[in-house]
Amino acid sequence: MAESSKPSSSKSAKSRAERGADVATQRTTKGGSFQASPEAKSTALKLRIVAMVLWVAAIGLEIFTIVWALLPDKPVNTWLIIGLIVGIAVLTLIGSLLWKKANRYDPASEKDKVRFFVQNQLGVIMTILAFLPLIVLIFLDKNMDGKQKGILGTVAIAVAALVVVFSIDKDAPSVEQYSVETNVVKELTGADQVYWTKNGSAFHVCAEVPDLSRSKDIQSGSVTAAHEAGIPRLTKKWVSEATKNCGYTTADVDRVLGNVDDVNRTLDEDQVVEQSGELEVAPEVADEEPADEEPTTAPTTRTPATSTR
Template structure:
């Protein structure tokens, strides 16, 4: 395989806040202004798609299913088409919403907002399809065969919309803060960079690891700060970062520094002062003293003769 080209990606990270005495103030990870703007745009588009989907659901119920209305084969096919369109709108909106959450995630501290923001696609899927399914099954104007066909299609599309809407990764400010701290501690540098590929979902420790040197869509390895990786849609650091660190030439002492740092500061970003303190607190190498052998020289025998 030909050697991959390497491209550096710039991202302007938010400035770290300072206390009155000039020292770094404790803070969590924060999305860049560009990422926030992109996330807002995606959320607006997703919201518009969801509103149209729910509007079509209401139209379908009122026009075809509510009240005592004749339901023939032609109307059946129109309703099936509407259900498919509602599904496409719901699923597309969910994918855009998930993408926005990776650019600008919620904090786990606000449990309700965290749940709703991450699972809103699934909530919308239920709102868009469950009433429709209930009306189909309760409609007395549909024959048993029509109920079976239409109810089955609605149920399948609902399942697909739920699958698209549920977010199993649940990105959060706290998780992003931890990933950022791992890279900072590992490199002993708050401005350390990571690498990723266009087709990958996560970012990696360095360009020596096998994951970024496999064939990819554009044959390129990108590098930049964790903020740049997240702007590119890479939602987190690989879970194999420790094994990657060894491949990249980091020693066990470097990995131990990460563990100490995360234990000492589990919730806010590591700054330069804390890096220095962690180095000062590093356990000294133990020295094993081997006792010198004692050599006994026998004294000459004394004759009494």
């Protein structure tokens, strides 16, 4: 029945596309493990040293604020405390941004989950250390009335929360991610060369993809260079882009994917459609239909992957 053949077809196409997204997000490590170059390690070390110096200075300023402006039995200058809070925030934030940048040059491994978390979220930890004692002592201070405590406490909490938001690394890099992405790109294209735009959310395996077509400033370089430029990941659409826009065949993609059965990632929202209550790969994303099956819907204008050049 046509009813039974359609799920089989969509499952096959979905499996291939989902495996592409899966490989791009660390489910396969074929090809070796990423190692930061000596130059990258040196750059990361310098950034981390500067970040630590700034964090130490921020905590020192916090201690100064507590000991000099809050603890002594004297009236508290509201504007002075606010100025000191802002100073602590600036030092902490710059340190966090530098630390995150250092992790792009020399990422941690996910195998040690504690170290991975601490290394990537150290900016948040240092922000808490730089603000929490100060916030607590503001509300416990006996030299301020309720209004002063409310103003200074609110300012300190708001500023600390803002710094935390910018310190969190939501796209924390890892050795495994760099390994997979580099291996995928090398296996598919034969070179460690990817393409991106300055404010892009992902990098691509060729410059001819639609996501880059609207930009006049397409940058290129290695996977590591893309991460160093602030691009968080290889696009999850690399499978469809490779065959539709970059001139690679389905066989080229299959060579990269190999036997990847651990599929637990979904496609991007714009890559799936709902049919009969079930999610299926959108026609413009799925690879070509199997040759031995009759299409159950009107043919699309999509060019088959194996006919690209």
